[in-house]
Amino acid sequence: MKFDYIPGASPARPQRRRLGLVAVLGLSVTAGLIQLGVREGSAVAGNSQPDSSGLHQNLAASALETNSAAGGQGGADFDGIIQTAVKDALTVPEASQWTTVSVKSGQSLSVIFDALGLAHDEVFSLLSLGGEVQRLKKLNAGDELHIRVADDRLEGLTYALDERRTLEVRRGDHGLEAVTLTAEIERHSTEVAGEIRDSLFLDGRRAKLSDRLIMELADIFGYDIDFAQDLHPGDRFAVVYDQLYKGNKKLRDGDILAAEFTNQGRKLRAVRFTTPDGNTAYYTPQGQSLRKAFIRTPVDFARISSPFNLRRLHPILHTIRAHKGTDYAAGTGTPIKATGDGKISFQGKKSGYGNVVMIKHGSGVETLYAHMSRFRSGLSVGSRVRQGQVIGYVGNSGLATAPHLHYEFRIDGIHKNPMTVPLPRANPVDPRYMARFRTDSATMVAALERADTRLASASPANKK
Numbered sequence: 001m002k003f004d005y006i007p008g009a010s011p012a013r014p015q016r017r018r019l020g021l022v023a024v025l026g027l028s029v030t031a032g033l034i035q036l037g038v039r040e041g042s043a044v045a046g047n048s049q050p051d052s053s054g055l056h057q058n059l060a061a062s063a064l065e066t067n068s069a070a071g072g073q074g075g076a077d078f079d080g081i082i083q084t085a086v087k088d089a090l091t092v093p094e095a096s097q098w099t100t101v102s103v104k105s106g107q108s109l110s111v112i113f114d115a116l117g118l119a120h121d122e123v124f125s126l127l128s129l130g131g132e133v134q135r136l137k138k139l140n141a142g143d144e145l146h147i148r149v150a151d152d153r154l155e156g157l158t159y160a161l162d163e164r165r166t167l168e169v170r171r172g173d174h175g176l177e178a179v180t181l182t183a184e185i186e187r188h189s190t191e192v193a194g195e196i197r198d199s200l201f202l203d204g205r206r207a208k209l210s211d212r213l214i215m216e217l218a219d220i221f222g223y224d225i226d227f228a229q230d231l232h233p234g235d236r237f238a239v240v241y242d243q244l245y246k247g248n249k250k251l252r253d254g255d256i257l258a259a260e261f262t263n264q265g266r267k268l269r270a271v272r273f274t275t276p277d278g279n280t281a282y283y284t285p286q287g288q289s290l291r292k293a294f295i296r297t298p299v300d301f302a303r304i305s306s307p308f309n310l311r312r313l314h315p316i317l318h319t320i321r322a323h324k325g326t327d328y329a330a331g332t333g334t335p336i337k338a339t340g341d342g343k344i345s346f347q348g349k350k351s352g353y354g355n356v357v358m359i360k361h362g363s364g365v366e367t368l369y370a371h372m373s374r375f376r377s378g379l380s381v382g383s384r385v386r387q388g389q390v391i392g393y394v395g396n397s398g399l400a401t402a403p404h405l406h407y408e409f410r411i412d413g414i415h416k417n418p419m420t421v422p423l424p425r426a427n428p429v430d431p432r433y434m435a436r437f438r439t440d441s442a443t444m445v446a447a448l449e450r451a452d453t454r455l456a457s458a459s460p461a462n463k464k
Contacts, residue, residue: 098148098156105141113154116147122154129178132167135159163244163251186245187254191447193455196235200227201301204237210253213241218300219388220270220282221261223292223423228301228328236262238451240444258444260452269448271441275433285441287429293361294340294423295387298369299394299405302328308417324415325368325408332373332403334394338385339367339409347381353406354398357391364413370406371397 101112110123127133136159139145148156154176157169161180168179194207204214217239218227225231242254259270259282270282270290282290306327342361350356353370357379360366373395385391396403409418429437 098146101145101147103139103141103143103145107139107141109136109139112145112147116149117152118149118154119152125176126154126157126169129169129176131178132161132165132180133169133178135161135167163246183246185251187242188245189240189257189447190243191238191240191451191454193236193238193451195455196231196237197233200231200237207237207239209239213239213253213256215300216256217259217261220256220259220290221268222295222297223290223425224268224296225261225263226297226419228297228303230263232264235264236260236452236455238448238455240447240451258448260448269445271437271444273429273433273437273440275430281426283429283437283441285445287434287437287441289426289428291426292423293387293426294365294367294409295337296339296419296423297328298337298339298367298407299328299330299334300337302330302334302405304419305329305402305404308415308419325370325406326418328394328405328407329402330394330404332393332395334403334405335390336369336372336392336394336405338387338389338391339407340365340387342367342385344379344381344383344385344391347375347379349397352399354400355392355395359385359391364411366410366413368406368408368410370408371395371400371404373397373403 099116101116103112109126110120113123114120127137144160146156146158147154153171154169155171157167159167161167164183164185166181166183168181170177170179192207192209194203194209196203200218201211201214204217205211209217217237221227238260239256240258241256244251244254255272256270257272261268269285271285272280272282274280284290304326306323308323308326310322310324336357338359340359340361342359342365344357345360345366346356346358348356350370353368355370355372355375357369357372357375358366359369369392371394372392375392376390379385379391394403394405400406407418409416409421411421
């Protein structure tokens with residue numbers, strides 16, 4: 001474990017009253033009295049009601065004899081010592097306990113310390129340590145502090161800086177000290193598989209995939225499968241992904257390492273690979289990129305309400321009018337994504353299209369997105385956008401009977417069917433890294449096959 005150490009100054013400690021000799025004498029006398037009581041009890045053991053006054057006299061006499069034998073002073077002085085010891089009896093400090101504080105909106109460290117009864121200068125002493133301790137100045141609602149208090153002083157504090165690092169403050173011989181502990185994050189790979197019965201979301205959850213992993217799975221194969229239109233009952237999927245642990249505690253799900261999707265009998269596989277220079281992408285087991293220059297659909301999980309059709313009857317004008325794009329029905333406010341990298345060439349109103357964004361992608365390719373409810377803030381004509389970046393939101397501006405996105409794909413000004421136009425792929429694995437990729441890919445493919453085999457053996461057909 002790695003740690004950083006920040007020693008604090010040596011603040012003057014509050015002076016405590018100590019009993020010293022009086023405490024020792026008090027304990028010695030108490031022991032003597034216990035012994036005398038045992039002897040006296042033996043002498044009157046035969047009496048059902050012993051004479052308490054005689055017992056007290058004997059105890060006092062025996063105590064004086066013990067004191068004289070030790071060279072002590074007279075009975076009056078000794079009695080004074082006894083009385084002082086009784087009045088100033090030692091107080092046993094309570095064991096300090098840890099308190100967990102969940103920070104509420106607007107709470108500061110000083111407010112929290114006041115509520116715990118800590119001295120006012122404890123906040124200053126803590127923050128004067130500097131370093132990561134300064135993070136305590138900007139606490140967020142929901143943060144947790146673990147605090148230990150003793151005698152109105154801060155004895156210990158722990159605060160998670162992030163999922164790997166923890167700030168630990170403790171009181172040592174020279175005052176408060178701060179240490180930053182860094183824990184190792186363990187990655188455990190997990191294999192799951194499922195079959196499509198209802199939808200990717202429902203069946204993904206049934207297979208214990210989180211919503212984030214389901215979306216990631218859809219993104220990986222989104223170049224080849226339209227998950228709103230192409231799924232059929234009996235399609236299958238398998239996923240190998242990381243789970244991140246800190247000690248025995250699961251922090252969160254990691255990334256998909258490999259995935260497989262069988263769609264209408266066509267099996268697609270993807271393997272995650274990171275080059276030495278840090279570029280990460282998904283490839284086929286043969287090293288071909290799954291990423292294409294364009295994604296097929298600009299709206300996630302939307303239904304096609306009107307396909308590309310050059311002789312369509314217009315729903316409002318009631319005339320034969322070419323429908324030179326694809327309409328996706330979706331709720332108002334649904335995010336619309338750029339289908340490829342490019343530069344915004346138009347943003348504004350365009351007759352029956354309503355609110356429109358047009359993007360030039362190079363090589364004569366241009367895409368159009370119409371009937372938006374609004375544009376994404378921060379974008380304008382000339383802005384560069386990346387594939388998958390949100391550029392606006394679904395609406396029904398212009399000539400539209402209901403909220404939907406009208407999407408067009410043009411090459412050299414000629415309209416193409418967005419659902420069937422060939423989409424070029426990105427570059428394959430660099431030949432320099434192919435040997436390592438093949439090794440990693442073989443391991444991941446074996447894991448996918450294990451998950452698929454478990455799913456097949458658990459299917460009702462194999463249980464009969």
